[in-house]
Amino acid sequence: MVKDKYEKVMDLAKRRGYLWSSFEIYGGIAGFVDYAPLGTMLKNNVIDTWRRHYIVNEEFYEIDSPTITPHEVLKASGHVDNFTDPMVECKGCLESFRADHIIEESIDMDTEGKSLKELEALIEKHNISCPKCGGQLGEVKRYNLMFLTSIGPGGKRRGYMRPETAQGIFIQFRRLASFFRNKLPFGVAQIGKAYRNEISPRQGVIRLREFTQAEGEFFVHPKIKTHEKFKDVENEVLPLLPASRQMDESLNPDEKTINMKIKDALREGIISHESIGYFLVITKRFLMDIGIDINKLRFRQHLPDEMAHYAIDCWDAEIYTDRFGWIECVGIADRTDYDLKAHMNHSGVDLRIFVEYDGPKEVETYNIELNYKVVGRIFKGDLKYIENKLKNMDIEEIEEMVNEINKNGRYTLKIERNGEIKEFEILKDHLKISKTIKKISGEKVLPHVIEPSYGIDRITYCLLEHAYSEEEDRVYLNLNSKMAPIKVGVFPLVNKENMPEIALEIKNRLRSNGIIAQYDDSGAIGRRYMRMDEIGTPFCITVDGQTLKDETVTVRHRNSREQIRIKIDKVVEYIKNRI
């Protein structure tokens, strides 16, 4: 049987200590993997490089929030309701289907927002049967992709394992905004585990139930989505696969991706603004930096119907793999103000930022004075929400209210809170509204957010696969020196005449200079080189007979297998300059 590349890579990863399946002695569970010692080092190197790009170069600041998230947060973000699929099972052939999908297929109707009961009623009413065997369909049930847990004793407080790290950033937005002294734009990052209880995870490390995300949230003024460093990157050429070309059936699949300068993509309206474009470029640079093969990278724009409910423009960095084809490794989305708005509405906390105008403006506006003696008794605890709502109404809304009150003597104020809309009757004697001229120096805005989100596990796998190289007589990982877990192997050519002692001394000297080096004296020298090749170690140093005479050693380079001879004193410097 011929093994494909995935199998070869996973074999090597398992054998040499990159990836192991989790809980193996108890039989294992699909969708979970352990990073073994070398895999952990490799993954950490990927993350370190990510930090260098985002935290150091892009000046994002990183936070670290809990993975367990209370119900309210994910209710607000829409995950409780939307991160779940309605499933229906055929009573005959036991096949499962997406309930909304089969309804939409058979009666051509938009089922968006319908409840389970409504879906069930539709199936019954239109006599929809199993698309496979024609059998009767059962109850419509929800399958939620979040792991449910409880907080505290008694299990009363519901919580979930977070499905993405992003929410932790959004819910701290007020603190973050003040940390950045209320100046847009600013970037916040989070690296950590996220959890999705996939129905049927396959494909090893490609689809996990617990995985590591590195997400950046770049908050911008909703009307200013330019990027101050766009000029620096505008001539960068990217392999783009825009939605329009994906849908263009006159193009061959392999002609659809087009290399173009990011500034041209912007000019032609392919990308919606500079900030999206900027992070596309940063993503390409990061992926190239860690050693992803640029010829196996493309940026694919989401088609209008596949875009998540919160996004207005979304691009995936896709990396080509031998077995799975193009897989999504990075998502770059304009999430607009979807999340901040949701958390603002549900929590009642104002998440807007005050943005000053260039100079003060005089505007005609309305002054609303509440008659507290009256409204206090009527609305009691709800008053603060009413006050808040009135304060934030725009001119049109106020005028509409004034008109209503003048006409009917009353106005129905609608306030959304915790996902429910409450109505309050506002009468004429509740408030006094007068026109005034106000000098205003700025306005409150709810920022939009541009989100580059990286799947670290997939990227790490792709890196291994792209590095995997075969020659006639050996297998080696062509990892670049920055990524390789072990930087140097140190060997005595033979175990005599003081060679082991000298080699050990060199290994220790490298280690004390912060360089990960491994000593090995077992078997023949060739075997030791092969071992190091297989785990991707870029350099091997060998102490031989000549070392005893002139204090030089050989340095062998992994890819070329060529050797040069240098002084022992220069070894640390030589390696340091190359990793």
Add this chain to the structure above:
RNA sequence: GCGCCAGUGGUGUAGCCUGGUAUCACUCUGGCCUUCCAAGCCAGUAACUCGGGUUCAAAUCCCGACUGGCGCACCA
């Protein structure tokens, strides 16, 4: 979740049909040897995925679970 197929040392395997102390090679560990690319010699570690059933006896037959592969479905 559904269907089909498969699970034997670290890896690759023989044995399974026809039940009776599990084969071989490589790897790995220790030693000898070895002066530059998986050499050789000696010794050693190391496996029947798990749970039930049938049987005097199960790697082998039967059932179930788990894991993996493929197909379907799913992947906000």
